[in-house]
Amino acid sequence: MSLLVIGSVAFDAIETPFGKTDKIIGGAATYITLSSSYLADQVQLVAVVGGDFPKEDIALLQSHGIDTQGLQIKENEKSFFWSGKYHNDMNSRDTLVTELNVLEHFDPIIPASYQNSSYVMLGNLSPDVQRTVIERMEIKPKLIAMDTMNFWMDIAKDALDKTIAMVDVLIINDEEARQLSGEYALVKAAQKIMAMGPQFLIIKKGEHGALLFDADSVYFCPALPLEEVFDPTGAGDTFAGGFIGYLASTDDISFDNMKRAVIYGSAMASFCVEKFGTERLVNLSDSEIHARVQQFIDLSQVQIKL
């Protein structure tokens, strides 16, 4: 089934203990669409860039089968730019620069050919823009998943609450779940957040894996213990892309299939962190993905009789 993805397509400049980059291609929707393109048949991008965005990077997305009809190019404006520096433990980072540029007045226009999309992934963006996308879908999608971050909890809580109430799956990290719910224990946080609307909740815990909740069940997917995390930028978006891409490709939104989707999301994210930016993500084979998913299965599966 087809998958509509909205989010930022942007420039990043990244510094980690392993080195630093100049302006490279980044943004939530870049990672989400690249990741999901390995799984879903049709990936449709809604985003905005400036005239400074390289045509070859758009061509790169297209070469992954990503439909860029919904990518607006504002020739006289500049692309969104983010720059950040990771601390030595790679678990925290400082934002050095945020230039909204084209994102400041982003009006998400959905091409007519996208209106058939059954799956929608709302990458991290202003919750008002995310909600506009939902409202502009003429046919209700089968599943809407959403990412957000603490920034919107701080400055746009009411708008965020409205959007969260309209989605089926919310994907956030542990600190965001704690902030959003006011609960420290993640089980309690999950209950409160699902009461806000989403039927499913994914709480990402970085190197500690991810939890999937619905009203009755919880599933835990480990992260692969890695020798080296080279650059965590985009790992969360890549997870979301793998997750929703797997759901779109299998067209099954049961809890059991969501568990499998979390494994695919985790596997895709584990590739992302191996190199700077999208470097690893643009160059994956199906057999590599297959082998990585098998590693996740080997890591956590047990034969046990009670």
Next chain:
Amino acid sequence: MSLLVIGSVAFDAIETPFGKTDKIIGGAATYITLSSSYLADQVQLVAVVGGDFPKEDIALLQSHGIDTQGLQIKENEKSFFWSGKYHNDMNSRDTLVTELNVLEHFDPIIPASYQNSSYVMLGNLSPDVQRTVIERMEIKPKLIAMDTMNFWMDIAKDALDKTIAMVDVLIINDEEARQLSGEYALVKAAQKIMAMGPQFLIIKKGEHGALLFDADSVYFCPALPLEEVFDPTGAGDTFAGGFIGYLASTDDISFDNMKRAVIYGSAMASFCVEKFGTERLVNLSDSEIHARVQQFIDLSQVQIKL
């Protein structure tokens, strides 16, 4: 098969955000033997207490089928005492009081009837005392597992290295693994630590689960997402007791069976934290344990075809 356990049997005074206790029964060997008593047939305790240690607490251990022939009682001395206060996040604690008392000159005497033990669990103690136990076993046990802590890495590294080189399984937490190896990434830490001697390594990550390594494989067992952690004291020892108790009861030291043992250890530990001290651990039923192990399986197991 029979299981020999050495470690402290002691008094603890605990303060958590939920309240505080007077002196209650504690110590690594108390938690290990109680936990393993639900699984292993014969649990044999080697420890030392002072004349101040209540006879009813010894009777309590005996009522769980724990053999206390190896429990020395120094009538004119005082039992080991530890007092600690947990911070609000329950992940860190301050030690308020440590009185070694009888532990200062502990000579671990192994009763003749314990010499047949196939499984040995060395609870956290001076590495010299731990090694003495190994040297005093007349027949080489089938499996020796060992816990330790950063304190011994700080003050007795050479003695610790000697003991680690003699054991089959080392069970430590993530911070200890990092300190012991000088490596931040746990995969690298594991490789270095196994090169020190142990064929198997378990790295406990508290609320984030536990990793089991051998030279070729890694298994990840999640922790149960809990609504409330009431008191973490003894959770690591309870894990070790469940782990080694399951191995002793099944008498199978394959990697696959160790994976199951890690689930049993995690299940036992998840009970421990529900109440103060040993309160929950002294009062468990087989059906409760069975149901909890099932919860761990439900939490992490997936049907997936590649």
